[in-house]
Amino acid sequence: MSEATEATAATEGTSATGVAATAAALDAADELAPLRARFTLDDVVYLDGNSLGALPAHVADRMDDVVRRQWGSLRIRSWDESGWWTAPERIGDRIAPLVGAAPGQIVVGDSTSVNVFKALVAAVRMADGTGRDEILVDATTFPTDGYLAGSAARMTGRTLRPVAPAEVPEALSGRTAAVLLNHVDYRTGRLHDLPGLTAAVHAAGAVAVWDLCHSAGALPVGLDEHGVDLAVGCTYKYLNGGPGSPAYLYVRRDLQDRFDSPLPGWNSHAEPFGMRPDYEAAPGAVRGRVGTPDILSLLALEAALDVWDGVTVEAVRAKSLALTDFFLECVAAHVPRGAVECLTPLAHAERGSQVALRCRDAGEVMRRLVAGGVVGDFRPPDVLRFGFTPLYVGFADVERAARILGETLS
Template identity: 50%
Template sequence: MTLPRKDLFDLPEGVIYLDGNSLGPVPRGIGDVVQRVLHDEWGTELIRAWNNAGWMEAPQRVGDRIAPLIGAAPGTVAMGDTLSIKVFQALAAAIKMRPDRRVILSDSGNFPSDLYMAQGLIGLVDDGWSLRTPAPEDLAEAITEEVGVVMLTHVDYRTGRLHDMQAITQAAHDAGAVMIWDLAHSAGAVPVALDASACEFAVGCTYKYLNGGPGAPAFIYVRPDLIGDLEPALSGWLGHEAPFAMEPAYRPALSTERMRVGTPPVVQMAMLDHALDVWDGVTMEEVRAASMALSERFIAEVEARCPDLALASPRDPSKRGSQVSFAYPDGYAAMQAVIARGVIGDFRAPDIMRFGFTPLYLDEADVIEAARIVTDVVNSGVWREPQFQVRSRVT
């Protein structure tokens, strides 16, 4: 497959979309898929569609499609819920694996919801666990033998800085800790070798680089040797070995299905299933190479035109994910003005203008034009106009 393949997506006219790291665009044909679910399955089969249309098995099937994108074996990925819930599942299992320790280690750059979920879990179990969040650069020395669980997001959502999955997992294991990776900004963006890393857990979402749509189901990976002893904290009926036997006691499924909880979101699962078709015939290595070329070009164009934008991402492309961030004090207003000119990136507090590079639907010309518009907006001061100063709730 030659990249990009813009014909696999329905992209609006006149827009250069550099926010696929927040919400991927519409995979072409998804409307037909949903109509089929609504009419041919739900509408025609009604309750029988759970069997006849494969709704009950869809999470497994979809998990097995995501597994190769993150270097995981078939049968190791369970789908459902949201990423925050999957973080909770992983953390709740991990703390039970290290009952003699009492520290969850993350870093200060982690996505807040991961930290919040850890805080909620710690409050719930209330037996002395605490959360430490050193700066990412101080992580290596923070992985001590007090630490029971290391939980990190592979690609920093603000800066795009890429953690060394293999080395950190090894360090965690050397210290006797359990390793959890959040792949929110990795799955579909950079090659990931979960099985090879030997990490215990990984979690991720599917509405970013996997283009599953707003609120698409999340995933959790459990290292295969661990699943048999794992007692799920969120022990829902669809994680039961025989959900429809309606037994009074929970008996976990023998497979990774024990990480399922409740009724799957059938329509959004079907959307995600369709969205994964775009990965047929392309390797993550091809995507990564194209992404690095696009982001390098973008940085060069921006820096040549606009010294006021300070690169906030690692300069070495092998050390960042598939995004480029620039710090700019008036970044919020500047990004609104950039969006008004048809280049969609986003802003992350306090001062980060963030641009995602998604080679499935972006080419070099897009990136050059986007850099021209971004730098024109900043250099011209057009962002000072009042309409760009008003904050919306979702920024």
């Protein structure tokens, strides 16, 4: 039975009016529902937080202070007095509990792409002298990771081998230096087995690098618990940091002394203001920094992280699964049979916080959905992606999205 057929079978019998009543009951019982008021939203059903998270309502005022007082009035004094210089590590420590990391292991800065490059080259360099000549990369990866892995392989004289995540255990060998994997597939929403794959990579004596873009802020990651070596992620999706907000780099504490960055800028120097001609890496996660941090974006992100006050990732995950389960139920109730095929696994253990549906003319279908007040996105050639951010998406939103999808496809 295909996943699409299973989705229909699992939810058969639920009527269109039944799901509307269920939505109201689920919203009434939802303990996270009040968090929506922390965001600037309108009556559009926003299911694109897996691409760009919504604006936390207080960020604009905080940025007004950053721009007018910190920059406008204090000017250069703000590097010390407003804590600009230490922002990458300080904000890294704010992200740490959301990805299951103890403090002192995450720095924020640069894009995810740049951090993938830093992490992967550093991972391969950890294997220098061991004769390991191969890098494995997730064959289904978001393209940038694949491009950068190719460059990292050329630069370090290794061979790059694309492998589907499920096949990584068989592909590992004494030749493997490092493995670059995605926690959640950006296209299908499939959640990969981070604990199991990390253990397999370690059993082969290699280094595991994880891309957390589509999992951080949506589900527990457990970086420390599962012994992940290096990880990167963006902050503009489920962490709501804003367009182009800086990414982060996790370097497990006991690997930090061996982290040899391919981009050893002056910000990662042990004595950045010593202006020495020779490079000496700073101790700790700070050595993942490169150049002058993007302060305005960093501080917008720092403000945005306040929406997590009093919220646990476990509660977010429970609601995320309830939202995606309910969306599949509503799709079965509202969408004509056979009009869509679900690419996202039904098993909770294999599902991120999005649902990907394949259908004909998907680009045009998404254009009509957006015109009808339901914002998801389209990934060529035929995928509709719907992201569910539990901090601000409710069950009535989900029912409305499926209903309008059904009307669009009828």
